[in-house]
Amino acid sequence: MNFIYNRQQAAGYIKNLDEIDLISLLRMSKEKNVKIPIALPKEMDISLAVASIIADNMINEADLEKNFDIGQEKYKKLSQMQEVFKFMNTLNRDYGVNADKFLLSDSSIVKKVESGEVPFALVTTLSSKEIDESKNIAIVNNNIIDNSKVNPPVIIDHLVCQLQNAKNKDEVVRFLDYLSDDESYKALGKEGIITGNRSANSELKGLQSQMIWPISVANENNIVFYHNLPYKMKPHIVEQTKNLINGAYSGSEWQTIVDKTYTEKK
Template structure:
């Protein structure tokens, strides 16, 4: 009897130990499972950036099958980001635009990523513009995903038929634009969805006139503060002189797309304005590209560069180590090289080394770009930005009155 009781006692102890080991194992498993999650908030309406981001996420998942990535695509709704952060929703990585990045940084909800910049040598391995877009004041709150230089091109055969000389710089390209406009020929504009022909012309002027840091420091600071930036009115003045003096109008342009690139390659258009994203679609020896954008600039070589998505991290990220590993991975030279293999120009210097042809000139534009290459529109809150675009349309119809900046500020803050 005693022997049976002892056996039962030993069995009971054995089962207790098994249960404890199972519980401990389950706890470790749960802990491990929690550590292998990344919650990504995708806040971008730019289809080009979205394509690149989703490629980066899939590439990371292929190399890290044990990490679960939860993707929350909010289609650019800033209020959802703030609401999610305020509610304590688990967000580890945010992809968003510069306007939202500035607002989130001012509200103190995203982290300074200086340590990431230094540890991953972003400043050495990437063009300065990639960091410029993510910097607010003296802190780095984000890293640009993929830069798009705005490129001005011409078709040599088409211009030869029109008996117009090939342009060599920005001013000459604009002069050709005027000539073909007078012949009733339109120029396709294939940029990002948030930049139209007016935004292009305004950006080309503003990058050479307005100190981008003044706009950033005054971000949504009120009517009186913005009035002190006199160069904004000078930009409207130059926009009026350029369009009125040359006859350039909204009729000079047409909305372009990938088909426009093909038509341009075939010689169906004399000029083209597009982003470097289309580099792989541009082919043929008859295509020329403007390399000189430095004319009459107060701020050096500042070819306008678009970066519509930046990666940043909230200060309360639940899976910070995993998020850092994700960021380290997608900004590695190897992954960036795979972006280039897809025909997209990267912000990574090493990955772009093998790019040839006119793409090499585009790379040169990114290499020379500085802080003032950030589009002025991206350093303005939405309410001012929308009024700037409305004002540009009015100027094109002959409505210039030399008080545009003052009037649109009053409208924006009424």
């Protein structure tokens, strides 16, 4: 996910554009009472997107992975999870990051940022083709939040794998070879489409080459945090993040998520 902004709009508010970070954009949004358009995959809730940006910069995903589905009592001891929800509350309280702050959109929002109709937006690399030759848009990538490097979440929509006992293994292997072959992706790169293939991404220029930064440096800490938690937790995580983005903070969000996950009726 990337924050994009209109250079001229930002220059009217922020003196040193080299110091733009997510917090400065959120402050600008609050003081100018501007909504933040957001273009996300259909299956991703806005509150979950905000939580993912925070979580990927506050927790070690490897800890979640190695402690996957460890049970109710052990999960409660992962205190860093509550810090994510605490910071969501800070964003809500101090920067006005609430449900009304965001405006659902699609990749066409890039053109509105380009024209200055809206000052900034939160988009994914799916919008990269729209940003190809923009002269007025800049991207907040490797900037800082409170002296911490931004660690953008990388969203994975699909995984392709082979069953160990699958039939027609030779055909499956040939198909997987096709999917992993550089040439299959280079044509996409020439069309301005960002993929996970480095050779194809080398075809990208300008702002598109900046948008691939989260993918090019991605590691286990860029995986959205809820993918390293049991799937049965997700509805309870969404419930709590929605509460938070609507201004309801209890201070025990993580404990509530864990309790509901492991005590609900099967």
